[in-house]
Amino acid sequence: MDRRTFVLLSASLLTSSFLPGENKTGQQSKSDAASGKTEDDKRPIIAMVIYPEFTALDLVGPYQFLSALTDYRVVIVAEKVGPVVTDTGMSIYAEQSFEECPKNVAVVFLPGGTSGTIAAMKNASLKRFVAEKAKTAKYVTSVCTGSLILASIGILEGRRATCHWLVRDKLSRFGVKPVNQRVVEDGKCITGAGVSAGLDLGLVLIEKLAGKEYAKQCQLWFEYDPKPMFDSGSPEKARKQDVSMLQNMVTEFRVEIEKLAKSSKRK
Amino acid sequence: MDRRTFVLLSASLLTSSFLPGENKTGQQSKSDAASGKTEDDKRPIIAMVIYPEFTALDLVGPYQFLSALTDYRVVIVAEKVGPVVTDTGMSIYAEQSFEECPKNVAVVFLPGGTSGTIAAMKNASLKRFVAEKAKTAKYVTSVCTGSLILASIGILEGRRATCHWLVRDKLSRFGVKPVNQRVVEDGKCITGAGVSAGLDLGLVLIEKLAGKEYAKQCQLWFEYDPKPMFDSGSPEKARKQDVSMLQNMVTEFRVEIEKLAKSSKRK
Numbered sequence: 001m002d003r004r005t006f007v008l009l010s011a012s013l014l015t016s017s018f019l020p021g022e023n024k025t026g027q028q029s030k031s032d033a034a035s036g037k038t039e040d041d042k043r044p045i046i047a048m049v050i051y052p053e054f055t056a057l058d059l060v061g062p063y064q065f066l067s068a069l070t071d072y073r074v075v076i077v078a079e080k081v082g083p084v085v086t087d088t089g090m091s092i093y094a095e096q097s098f099e100e101c102p103k104n105v106a107v108v109f110l111p112g113g114t115s116g117t118i119a120a121m122k123n124a125s126l127k128r129f130v131a132e133k134a135k136t137a138k139y140v141t142s143v144c145t146g147s148l149i150l151a152s153i154g155i156l157e158g159r160r161a162t163c164h165w166l167v168r169d170k171l172s173r174f175g176v177k178p179v180n181q182r183v184v185e186d187g188k189c190i191t192g193a194g195v196s197a198g199l200d201l202g203l204v205l206i207e208k209l210a211g212k213e214y215a216k217q218c219q220l221w222f223e224y225d226p227k228p229m230f231d232s233g234s235p236e237k238a239r240k241q242d243v244s245m246l247q248n249m250v251t252e253f254r255v256e257i258e259k260l261a262k263s264s265k266r267k
Numbered sequence: 268m269d270r271r272t273f274v275l276l277s278a279s280l281l282t283s284s285f286l287p288g289e290n291k292t293g294q295q296s297k298s299d300a301a302s303g304k305t306e307d308d309k310r311p312i313i314a315m316v317i318y319p320e321f322t323a324l325d326l327v328g329p330y331q332f333l334s335a336l337t338d339y340r341v342v343i344v345a346e347k348v349g350p351v352v353t354d355t356g357m358s359i360y361a362e363q364s365f366e367e368c369p370k371n372v373a374v375v376f377l378p379g380g381t382s383g384t385i386a387a388m389k390n391a392s393l394k395r396f397v398a399e400k401a402k403t404a405k406y407v408t409s410v411c412t413g414s415l416i417l418a419s420i421g422i423l424e425g426r427r428a429t430c431h432w433l434v435r436d437k438l439s440r441f442g443v444k445p446v447n448q449r450v451v452e453d454g455k456c457i458t459g460a461g462v463s464a465g466l467d468l469g470l471v472l473i474e475k476l477a478g479k480e481y482a483k484q485c486q487l488w489f490e491y492d493p494k495p496m497f498d499s500g501s502p503e504k505a506r507k508q509d510v511s512m513l514q515n516m517v518t519e520f521r522v523e524i525e526k527l528a529k530s531s532k533r534k
Contacts, residue, residue: 055331056327056330056331057327057328057330057331057489060323060324060327060328060357061324061327061328063323063324063355063357064322064323064324064355064462064463067355067356067357074355074356076357083350083360088330088331088334088341089334089341089362090327090330090334090343090359090360091359091360092357092358092359092360093350093357093358093359093360095356144490164490165490182492182493182494183494183496193490193492194488194489194490195331195488195489195490195491196331196466196489196490196491196492196493197490199463199466199493199495200493200494200495200496203495203496203497204496207496207497212497213509215496215497216497216499216505216506216509217499217505217509217512217513219495219497219499219500219505220499220500220501220502220505220509220510220513221461221462221513222324222461222462222463222500223411223431223432223460223461223462223463223464223500223501224462224463224495224500225449225460225463225498225500225501225504226449226463226466226467226493226495226500227449227450227467228466228467228470228486228491228493229450229467229470229471229474229482230470230474230479230482230483230486231492232483232484232486232487233486233487233489233490233491233492233493234487234490234492235487237492238483238484238486238487239483242480242483242484242487243487245484246484246487246488
């Protein structure tokens with residue numbers, strides 16, 4: 001086991017080999033990744049779905065951990081292949097379109113955002129892709145307001161889930177039970193709280209897909225031993241005035257979510 | 268102050284306005300960001316330097332926090348404009364080339380990696396850019412093995428700094444004092460530990476550039492209240508066998524660093 005783990009980790013974490021041209025993992029070559037080409041990799045897919053104005057860290061937190069799995073292939077999927085602009089300006093490249101994404105999707109993942117997420121909740125082709133892949137996926141996952149997209153599709157109906165603390169309560173408008181917890185698991189659905197919770201979700205998913213020991217080794221590799229200089233990362237710990245200030249900032253966002261909840265009820 | 272903070276945070280964090288076309292922040296428009304065009308924004312620059320096979324989370328952790336600063340403009344800079352492939356296959360778009368990057372760089376940032384970082388330490392144009400901007404920058408910063416690039420340029424000479432735990436000791440080969448700490452500050456140089464330490468570095472930089480209260484508000488916005496399911500994120504906490512296993516994996520990487528240290532001594 002330890003020998004196997006070593007080989008797996010070595011292969012996975014040191015994909016960037018010192019021997020040029022060598023491909024230790026069977027992962028698609030880097031130029032293929034950039035160009036969005038498909039190739040002969042038959043491993044189950046972790047489909048990380050992106051859309052205009054998603055939040056970069058929502059994606060990259062879990063992405064970094066999930067990329068350490070050797071028995072799965074992480075693919076960034078969007079409506080079209082090419083750069084997708086996040087809500088802060090950084091562009092991340094989508095390797096595959098919804099049409100190109102292979103059938104064997106083991107994990108579906110959705111990042112959050114604000115107005116971009118509202119648009120995604122109205123995007124029929126994104127919702128169709130997620131709904132279809134979710135049927136056969138082993139896990140359906142999200143970070144931050146990504147859970148609102150899953151909720152709007154009906155995937156979380158009757159389940160426990162989490163979301164960014166500022167709009168977590170809105171999950172109930174889609175028949176979902178909001179839970180105040182960093183990562184919430186209910187059956188095949190695993191949701192993470194706001195933005196930075198993606199790192200904790202990533203670790204949970206590694207544990208599910210490759211076991212506890214491998215997850216711990218990845219935590220050590222990524223030196224995930226967080227030490228924020230302040231302790232204001234949740235509304236329970238932050239100053240009351242900061243909590244109210246941020247609540248005021250999302251009034252319009254909450255109205256938009258509410259509208260979508262109402263229209264989804266009518267259907 | 269609270270009113271000002273509110274306006275700043277609102278502008279910064281809700282750039283993705285619900286009113287289409289409105290630009291609350293003066294940030295470059297999203298299409299400009301994607302196309303790498305320059306524009307009329309005169310704010311001081313936070314230049315986040317990327318290179319082939321850097322580690323995605325090293326960049327995106329601090330990027331997410333720094334993007335919340337309204338008085339600074341975050342720019343992803345590389346040798347050429349266009350997608351840069353990380354060490355796990357994801358491509359992130361460089362908005363500006365070294366030549367295009369404006370003079371008013373307030374913060375220089377370098378992510379780490381493994382073989383890609385070795386290549387960066389040998390890349391004359393990258394080193395020239397970083398050395399030049401570091402002279403006038405307010406802060407010179409890094410995450411993970413990014414500090415080895417700074418060290419190879421001589422920027423950290425005689426200073427205290429940190430790095431990924433697996434190669435932290437190698438800093439001393441470049442005349443730098445290695446410190447076992449999540450974020451290390453020595454004068455204008457602020458370095459973070461391995462990969463996920465970028466989130467903690469981001470918070471430190473926000474505190475420096477916009478004050479303690481703003482940093483706490485950002486921590487709450489990004490819900491940075493980490494709760495990893497295991498506590499194996501440092502060699503002091505992890506199982507001894509995992510520590511040795513990972514140490515064995517980087518033997519070749521350490522040899523490459525050593526070679527660079529020797530050749531830099533000869534100059």
